[in-house]
Amino acid sequence: MSIPAIRYQKNIPLDLDAFIELYRSSTLAERRPADDQDAMRQMMENADLTITAWEGDALIGIARTLTDFGYVAYLADLAVAKSHQQQGVGKRLVQETQAALGPKCMMVLLSAPDANNFYPHIGFDPHPRAWVLPRNT
Numbered sequence: 001m002s003i004p005a006i007r008y009q010k011n012i013p014l015d016l017d018a019f020i021e022l023y024r025s026s027t028l029a030e031r032r033p034a035d036d037q038d039a040m041r042q043m044m045e046n047a048d049l050t051i052t053a054w055e056g057d058a059l060i061g062i063a064r065t066l067t068d069f070g071y072v073a074y075l076a077d078l079a080v081a082k083s084h085q086q087q088g089v090g091k092r093l094v095q096e097t098q099a100a101l102g103p104k105c106m107m108v109l110l111s112a113p114d115a116n117n118f119y120p121h122i123g124f125d126p127h128p129r130a131w132v133l134p135r136n137t
Contacts, residue, residue: 006060006089008096009052018059019044026061026079031112047076051096053089060084063093065101073101075109091122 020040023029033039043064044050053061061080067073075097080089098107110130111119120126 005055006084006092007054008092009054010096010100011050012052014044014050014052014059016041016044019062022059022062022079022081023077025081025083026085027082027114028077028079028112032077043077049073049097049100051093051100053080053084053093055084061089061093063097065097065107067101067105069101069105071105073097073105073107075107078109078115090118094122 016037020029020034020037023032023034023040032043047064048067048069049063049065051063051065052059061084062077063075064077065073065075075094078090078093080093094107101107107124108127109119109124110132
């Protein structure tokens with residue numbers, strides 16, 4: 001039996017339950033409002049650019065971006081199911097995002113603590129002046 005190839009899709013409609021399950025299976029749900037379906041639906045529906053990774057019918061990765069497409073893009077979420085991490089899926093999601101944004105648009109992000117060593121490996125430079133105003137919970 002062969003393993004299905006991973007395919008990447010741009011801006012396709014997503015099932016909310018599959019979206020939330022991906023966040024849980026990637027551990028990103030620890031830092032996102034995964035128990036608030038309304039917030040997760042808004043996150044899913046209002047991103048400017050979404051690149052997804054699929055193995056068969058299973059959603060295994062997502063790059064969710066907010067952008068003006070001209071100058072800057074905020075990579076709000078990069079999530080890969082734990083079962084598919086360290087296989088190049090995250091790197092490919094970033095590459096597909098860059099291709100969709102075009103050559104002039106820079107990408108910025110806030111890293112999850114455990115991912116700090118990943119981003120330099122795929123070309124990101126650290127930046128000491130990021131600031132966060134937490135949401136009211």
